[in-house]
Amino acid sequence: MKVLVINAGSSSLKFTLYETHGEAMLAHGLVERIGQAKPELRYEVSDGRVLRSEASVGNHNDALGLICGKLVDPQWGVLQALSEVAAIGHRVVHGGEKFTAPARINDEVKKGIRQYADLAPLHNPPNLGGIEACERVFPGVPNVAVFDTAFHQTMPPASYLFAIPYELYEKYGLRKYGFHGTSHKFVSQATARFLGRSLEELRLVTCHLGNGCSIAAVKGGQVLDTSMGMTPLMGLVMGTRCGDIDPGAVLYLVKQGMSADQVDTLLNRQSGLLGVASIGSSDMRDIIAAAEQGQEKPRRALDMFVHRLASYIGSYHVVLGGADAVVFTGGIGENSAVIRELVVSRLGVLGCHLDRDANARVRGAAVITTPESSLKAVVMPTNEELMIAQETEQLLAEVIAKRPFCGNPGVRRQNSEWDSSTNPACLSIILATDF
Numbered sequence: 001m002k003v004l005v006i007n008a009g010s011s012s013l014k015f016t017l018y019e020t021h022g023e024a025m026l027a028h029g030l031v032e033r034i035g036q037a038k039p040e041l042r043y044e045v046s047d048g049r050v051l052r053s054e055a056s057v058g059n060h061n062d063a064l065g066l067i068c069g070k071l072v073d074p075q076w077g078v079l080q081a082l083s084e085v086a087a088i089g090h091r092v093v094h095g096g097e098k099f100t101a102p103a104r105i106n107d108e109v110k111k112g113i114r115q116y117a118d119l120a121p122l123h124n125p126p127n128l129g130g131i132e133a134c135e136r137v138f139p140g141v142p143n144v145a146v147f148d149t150a151f152h153q154t155m156p157p158a159s160y161l162f163a164i165p166y167e168l169y170e171k172y173g174l175r176k177y178g179f180h181g182t183s184h185k186f187v188s189q190a191t192a193r194f195l196g197r198s199l200e201e202l203r204l205v206t207c208h209l210g211n212g213c214s215i216a217a218v219k220g221g222q223v224l225d226t227s228m229g230m231t232p233l234m235g236l237v238m239g240t241r242c243g244d245i246d247p248g249a250v251l252y253l254v255k256q257g258m259s260a261d262q263v264d265t266l267l268n269r270q271s272g273l274l275g276v277a278s279i280g281s282s283d284m285r286d287i288i289a290a291a292e293q294g295q296e297k298p299r300r301a302l303d304m305f306v307h308r309l310a311s312y313i314g315s316y317h318v319v320l321g322g323a324d325a326v327v328f329t330g331g332i333g334e335n336s337a338v339i340r341e342l343v344v345s346r347l348g349v350l351g352c353h354l355d356r357d358a359n360a361r362v363r364g365a366a367v368i369t370t371p372e373s374s375l376k377a378v379v380m381p382t383n384e385e386l387m388i389a390q391e392t393e394q395l396l397a398e399v400i401a402k403r404p405f406c407g408n409p410g411v412r413r414q415n416s417e418w419d420s421s422t423n424p425a426c427l428s429i430i431l432a433t434d435f
């Protein structure tokens with residue numbers, strides 16, 4: 001089944017086309033700087049060929065049209081016709097309390113995404129824009145929203161409530177929602193497979209360390225706590241976001257005369273590694289290089305990053321009643337042996353002992369602790385796009401499986417691949433039906 005995955009940002013449209021049988025990625029890329037000067041297309045085919053070109057697009061509709069043109073292009077295409085796309089999965093950042101699982105797009109779901117735009121003003125409106133562009137370009141093809149917040153909705157109230165008057169939770173939905181859920185879910189499942197254990201029996205601390213960073217305590221596949229909050233500003237030290245901060249410090253800045261927008265920019269875009277290291281970069285590679293040259297501020301930024309992360313890992317170890325593995329993923333988690341070493345070397349008290357050679361050798365998934373360690377450290381590459389494609393396929397398969405008239409219901413194999421015995425004619429009728 002060919003599933004197109006769309007991640008629409010305010011000025012970019014990322015896409016990945018999957019053949020979900022065998023998890024094959026057929027093409028991926030993005031259009032960036034949409035609506036700005038010199039928009040650009042980057043289009044990559046699975047055989048490694050890459051096309052970069054200027055893209056004269058004024059909006060997300062044009063950008064999607066351009067991508068679709070390439071997907072069926074005689075030279076660059078991977079499809080005979082766009083009608084081969086059986087479903088489209090969309091990354092949607094905020095699903096509030098309403099969406100605890102992927103949802104087939106209909107008017108009600110779009111209303112929900114709009115409703116949560118207040119909580120994710122930079123993300124939900126463009127996510128919805130991407131959905132509506134797909135509805136126009138692919139009429140009749142089912143769209144599915146996969147929410148960044150959904151995986152975290154198993155958190156108990158003790159984790160997700162803020163210690164403020166309860167009416168504010170009831171009135172405004174002020175609570176912790178958590179983000180990067182698709183990544184935390186993907187690496188939880190992938191780690192269970194990699195360790196040859198069932199997810200139900202595992203207690204994992206999953207660390208998504210990229211430009212944005214978050215950590216989750218996952219017990220038996222259910223999130224018990226996570227570090228990001230009502231917005232993605234809370235928790236770990238990030239590229240440009242401050243993470244945890246005393247709300248009193250924010251009030252102090254406001255009382256000094258800063259506006260809400262100024263504080264927003266300060267804490268979201270000028271803080272974190274960028275703000276503390278003061279070398280004009282939020283890239284962890286630059287911070288590490290500057291710290292290794294002996295520069296004090298980048299060293300301090302690194303220390304803060306590691307201290308905060310190690311503290312959360314310790315805390316979630318308690319939340320889980322003991323953990324089986326700490327999982328590193330994201331650009332930093334997957335690629336930085338330095339950060340993994342700095343963090344794991346603080347976890348000896350939890351029975352987690354680094355295997356330095358294994359840590360230095362990491363390519364893809366790996367265990368980087370000694371065999372005697374009671375708490376393993378694992379590196380697990382994330383793949384949010386594949387997870388979105390799989391969840392899209394799975395949701396549609398579940399709906400089809402419930403339809404008795406099909407004659408040959410879409411039974412899924414255990415690994416969630418589409419059963420090849422599914423009647424294709426029946427499938428296309430069902431997929432084109434709005435239910």
Ligand code: AMP
Binds near residue numbers: 211285331332
């Ligand atoms: P992501 O948001 O997951 O794409 O991750 C982006 C972050 O990964 C950036 O801050 C990069 O500096 C960081 N990163 C990528 N490669 C490395 C590396 N080899 N060492 C340290 N950080 C890295």
